[in-house]
Amino acid sequence: MMKEFVQIIITEEFESVSNKQQNSLLPTEKQLISEVLALYGFRSEWQGKRSNGGMNNSTFVLHTSDEDYVMRQYETHNDQAKIAFEHGVLTALSNTDFELHSPTPVISLSSSSREDADQEFKESNHSNEENRQTYQIVRDHITGTFKIVTLFRYLKGVNPVWDSPDQLLPLGRAAGHLSTALAKLKLELEPVYPPYYRIDEAYPLCTPERLLRMCASPPETLEACTDELRQLQDELPGLFKALRGMEQLPHQIVHGDVNASNVLVDPEGNMSAILDFEFATWDLRVMELAVPMSDMLTMDKSEEWMWQAQANLVQGFREEVELTADELEAIPQLILLRSLDVVMHFISRMLEGTDKPEVAAGQIVKLKQRMDWMQRNEEQLRQLLMK
Known part of the structure; x- marks a missing residue:
């Protein structure tokens, strides 16, 4: 069922911060994020910014009225079999006694409007379909190619600096x-x-x-x-x-x-x-x-x-x-x-x-x-x- 969110009421102070974050995104990135959030069932307003996502993907931190998320657009690892295995490991790990946090992929919605794109992507990739529900396939508005996108729940913390x-x-x-x-x-x-x-x-x-x-x-x-x-x-x-x-x-x-x-x-x-x-x-x-x-x-x-x-x-x-x-x-x-x-x-x-x-x-x-x-x-x- 589609998630129904109350429209966010933004204070003037937060709106200023939000605008700065939004201005850090390209129009094509804003369009892509809105499309992806819709595929996951999000209807509310959102704020977001680009984040350091390594050299193999593009990463965005997104704030919604529900909670915060990380959106990853796979670039050099844009392969369903690789992502299915990664998500399979994460899902299985969440069912063990591992005490530290690890990324949790958000379950996506089925979308008949994406069936044609999905079928074209599968025919070109010949990749494993398992764990399909944890990612979405979208078209890059600049290149016209298909990219795999995932939402993860945001994990608080910072990368350590080795001082000692x-x-x-x-x-x-x-x-x-x-x-x-x-x-x-x-x-x-x-x-x-x-x-x-x-x-x-x-x-x-x-x-x-x-x-x-x-x-x-x-x-x-x-x-x-x-x-x-x-x-x-x-x-x-x-x-x-x-x-x-x-x-x-x-x-x-x-x-x-x-x-x-x-x-x-x-x-x-x-x-x-x-x-x-x-x-x-x-x-x-x-x-x-x-x-x-x-x-x-x-x-x-x-x-x-x-x-x-x-x-x-x-x-x-x-x-x-x-x-x-x-x-x-x-x-x-x-x-x-x-x-x-x-x-x-x-x-x-x-x-x-x-x-x-x-x-x-x-x-x-x-x-x-x-x-x-x-x-x-x-x-x-x-x-x-x-x-």
Whole structure:
């Protein structure tokens, strides 16, 4: 049944703020949001603004007379099978004992007026239809293409800023608690993304072979990181080789991208939510620890600060998850694999014209920095992991 809302009575002060928010939206964005809200059954006035939604989608924060929502328009992940799996994970997770908040997709209404667009989109995408009720398919008024749009209930909190290494202890606990909850999920849907270690399957535009050719003969577009590419030519084959045999380690559903940008803390600094399950897939259990460990290596912090933070991160995770000796042994290679995956991801986006070369170049420099760090510190890292 369509939701009937009382018309919002806006005070002069709030109206001023509202107008500023509305002015931050393009007319086409306002039109799209109004259409989407109608498809979800909202009839009241709304206010909204653009938000930082990462590099894979467009995100808007919306205020209605009912409550606040986040509207996500999928861009590079505009694929029904990927979104169906993400939403399936979120729905199943909400039925576990996971204590932190996670995004809750709003159930949409069936709309016969969208049937033609839906059918055309399905014929072009050939994607999984399960969980269709948690998203809508709309036409982009500028490009004429179809986009998938979802409403999530707004979660309060802010992204943490790592001021103290002690803050990484609760992050590790949160990642471990999430890992324990995800291990209980049983989904009929097949994940779209391959495991991290099957990187040869993940990026058709930037295969390992093509990346090595770029290292041997850096393209002009990546001139800013020519030296790093040439040095990586000799180092990457060893990393690719180290990935063999990873399929023997414990697997489960993983979030795959736990970091400061994908968690929220409350005003007291306590972990309150984990966001952005777009990359959730069936993968190595230990990747849930290796990913945040990798992301910390190029932070602008002292060595002493970083080592204490890494120790806290590992301790927090292992309080929740009992890792095997083989999993701990694999972490140094998986830390580098995370960075390599990011490089191949952004080179692919560069090749398809989504991002400028500077983005990929920056990630290539970070990969080289991480590999240099690992060469100097792998033994110390292993000692930390084996405590």
